[in-house]
Amino acid sequence: MAGRFRFTLLSRWVLLAFVLLPIHRSSSSGTVQVDARGTRKVCQVVGEFDRQRNVPTVNVTETRFKFWGSDLGASFEHKGKLYVLFGDTHPSGGLARARDADSIAVSNTTNPQDCVRLSFLTEPDGGFRQLQIPGVYSGAFAVPTGGFSLDGRMYILASGDNRERRNIGRSVLARSDDDGHSFRYLYDISRDRMVHVAPVPVPAGQVPDLPVSGGAGLLLWGSGDFRRSDPHLAFLPADAVEQPGALRHFAGLDPVTRSPRWSADEADSVPLFHQPCLGELSAGWNPFLSKWMLLYTCGGPRASTILRTADKPWGPWSAPETLVDPAEQDGECGFISGGRPPQPSQWTRFIRFSRRCPAVSDPHTPSTPGEAYGPYLISRFTQGEPGRSSTIYFLVSTWNPYTVVLMQTRLRVAAGGRVVQDVAPVAPRP
Template sequence: MLSAAADPGPARPPVLGPSSLAAAPRPGRAGLRGWLAPGLLHALVLDAAGPGLRHYERAQERPDQGWARLDLVSPDAVGPGALVVASGVLHALVPEDGGIAHHVKAALPRVAASGEHTLDPNTWGRRGEPLPGSTVTATRDARGVLAAVGDDDGTTLWRFEGGWRRTEHLPGARDVLVAPGAVVADLGGELSLRLRGAWRRLGLGAGTASGSLVADAGGWLLAAPRGDVLETWRIDRDGTITRHATLTWGAGAVGGVALAPAGRGAVHALTDETGSVLQHRRHAAGGAWMRVTCLRLHDTSPFTVEERESTKLAQVSGETDTQPVREGGRRLTLSRSTTRSGVLGTDLGVRVEHLGDDLMVFGDTHWHRRPWLTTRDAIARIDPTGPIDGLPGVTFHGAPLRVRGWGVTMREYDVPLDAFSVGDDLYGFFTSNHFRRGQVMGRSVLAVHRGPVRVDPRSRRPVTFTGARTFSERYFINVSVQRLPGSALGLPREGEVLAVWGSGSYRAGDLRLAVLDPESAAGGRPRVRYWAGLSASGEPRWSEREADARPLLHPSALGEVSVRWVPEAGRFLFLGCSGPEDPIGLSVWLRAAEAPWGPWSPRHRLLDWAARGMWFDDPYSRFIKALGDGTDPVGDRIFRVQADMTGAAYAPFFFDARADGGELVLRYTLSTWNPYQVVLMAHRLGSDVLGPVAQGSASVDLG
């Protein structure tokens, strides 16, 4: 086992500033269609390593589209930049050693701005001499670009009209924020607002260096961080200020925030939370903030690297394994699901138990010769033996899952998460309402299937869950659940409770913990309490408000969640995947904890799925499609969007664990996108990772 850590480097300024985020129209769309189109978001973010200031871009048509890392704007940046889109041109104002440099790039193809040459949309170019100063914020108003440049004497306002023109000096004004019609600054240690030439105190104390200001609903919205809490404030035209909503809290010190209007009452925010860069969205005026995506996961904590990486045992779904065999031919899968059940391909694969049966639930599934089923989810039974010696078999039900309830959807990203039994009934958690309010997964719901689940590969009758009710729209949209004694969670209740680990926005959430009384689910009104931190004596505190749920660890950018108590290890084990620009690389990792809330061990990398899963030099060793030129023998063509893409690993879920010679043999399922299938993985963990491993499967006292 090797140890590694990302080098945090010397102390540096926040990676983004008050004006580092801007919205722009989608290229090539004009008129009403262009106005209605979601458009693009542009951001300027300092590189995690080195002084470079980089341009990022995110399309807004679909919430599952992430940030694209583009070219460097300036390799010499010494602080956060300001970004303004005006007349089809991106203006980047960058603090450098010689002052505030002005870089430009076309936001639309071949746009000619007044007084400028025709700009190349693929290249940043430096324009003119730098402005004197060391910090900068900027905005676009009715007259064009307005910049506030700070120096030792205060702040100078500059306007760009084919060239820069100095308009006003504000002596003593520090940390100035500008928005159309308003200026906010730190004047003598007090946060003050200038409207129509007059200053007035806002009563919020000092400091806007990490804040941001944007025009909003006839007034302005001010974001002002304090430690790990970022509050937003509404400023009316008469200068009245009222608290609006908490944007983020509890996930690391907020080093910076940038706001940008999104149209029709929505506002985007980009935050620097201990170096991680996260995007949030307020969907409508007066609404709550939701984290929507992660631009960069900056986890500089040490991690360990397993010298023996996870190995693939078999492909679970599909007819034949898409990984070629040196001797020729193809291996069978554990299910032969196409000919037996009509399942072409699927993802996820969460193991659940119900009335003595071992089951698996699968996500978006594609069905042979039944296109009307679109991406309806699947369920399967785990059999003791199957087509491959020494491995279980898997029998898919011949019809999909069906979830009934008010407003429930069953399309892409509407998937089963986990399940638990109460008496003879199986209660399942599902995601629903994909893409609602700009979220990949809109909410989680809890529904029930009455009685045993009868898996029949020839059946065309769906396995139906009814009575779906919203479980969460915020922090518990993806969940992993397990029954535990109440004492294991510091609860006085006798008997068992259901521990619910969850994350919010897909591939951007933190891990949180809740407890649910399983018997209350049968009554139709689940009683849920949320972990709100530890008391001074180290006892867990619980709240009935989901808004009080604290992250168990940070930084995180979680998608699917898989947590299980493993008796042989005497630990809770937590499987996850790396985030964007994550120092651990493209990987599957493991954490361990003795208590359900932690503290969690550093990440232990089980699999570098790019190096090992794609194995570029050896098609017989790789099980994830690596080449997009049509020559890769690995992969499949299950649906149009996926067919020509390379693969990626996601959604590791615990399958089982056993002790073997002082080591823990851990098996988990993994989805690979291309092939659009689920594979069964195995990993051997030594005592150097988890400590002594208990032989057999005797229960461990959680109390």
């Protein structure tokens, strides 16, 4: 009986990817617009207390896992559960962990309105388990950027080898055979244009014009120099994930056929569009809108969260639309600190006295403005009405307070819209 259900490595991976990413070849008839009234905070995911709402967080991470703050939160599916990779995690007093250790959590949440209920991997002392890749620096600013599941094994991509307060030097691929409790380094992905990498599994035959027959594998979106680079794209075949020479970089469109060109040489990689401000990013397919979505951090010192959409992984991409602007969220009782004392609210016809907004800033950084960075899409939460609208959910980090919040945004199809950014074609090689 067991023999009848024994799949090959590739077929099992393809089945999993098909379940997680139902991609269709057809595209929507219009461009996608962000509903200006449809973006809001759902909940605060980490930390002990939501100061904006004056309530404990759903995960009370100081009490349960002995850390008071963290950032990022790249998620992926593994063995039917949602795994979430967090960046620099700050332990509570008395816990013997590096101050900027990374961490990993598991969730069974299926309804985003319940927030994201997390169980962090822990050590015998009850504190969170530090995510480490032997031989790869994992201190400040070196963080996991994405993950995927293949044949029962967990793979993650991480940035590393940066010096304190300097740009990150490389991206690496690592594997876990025990569901995230330990990892081993496999190889470098990039030291140039793909340092911050967001992977998306694609099933065989669902995305045309990929560089391998059948097309099963991983699409990798990436950025290079931190918040100073354009986005790039690469592909890794499903049956060669652990072979570094199998990676293929998007090298532009053929000027005649308009088909994508792929190269084993990263130097041939071309930007998907010009906006040299990218930092953290995530991507995913929206089956309700028949669009690829790219969410990314742009600029500084007060970074914003941006969205673009496209019919194909390489574009052409829509104009950028802002999802979360920290300057708009630090106003009247917002959830991001503006680096200044809270101000009294306006009078209303129902309230006859002036109240003050809560101080959302971390106590030790009252003058530090917050940001809206690390937008990580949670694809299992995506909802919508085919061809008309969709609600997406994603995690965003706020820097001050040093925490992660779950956001939701409503998108709608605007018929007759135009795509404003195209990929430059490249001349055929002799």
